[in-house]
Amino acid sequence: MEYGNFIDWYNALAKPGWTPSPQFIGLVWQTLYPIILVTFSFVFVQALRGKIPRILVIPFIVNLVANIAFTPIQFGLRNLTLAAIDIVIVWASIIWLSYKIWPHYKLIALLQVPYFIWVSVATTLQLSITVMNW
Secondary structure, X not given: OOHHHHHHHHHHOOOOXXXXXXXHHHHHHHHHHHHHHXXXXXXXXHHHOOOOXXXXXXXXXXXXXXXXXXXXXXXXXXXXHHHHHHHHHHHHHHHHHHHHHOOOOHHHHHOOHXXXXXXXXXXXXXXXXXXXXX
């Protein structure tokens, strides 16, 4: 996929007036990804060490897979509806993983708050773009 081609496609979509710039969106993700990396890695390591039940990693895996899938769905497939469903899964899985890890590591759950806030904005944006371009 050619870079300019997907930018042209995205720029041509109807979007709400409050849509953040692509540069701002990139900056937010550059800030969030290290938090996600450290906190998710911590949970995976604790599960491997037997400090927490291994089943607790399931919502983290669901979130990671859905998060990684968003860009190929949105920009590769250019499927707004599927991207909207995917981002709702990302959003819901943040709630799920925070709820499940809270009894074991409250700090890990609290560190998901910025991620949850941003994904709430991104979900609202994606749903808006999807509806506006139906």
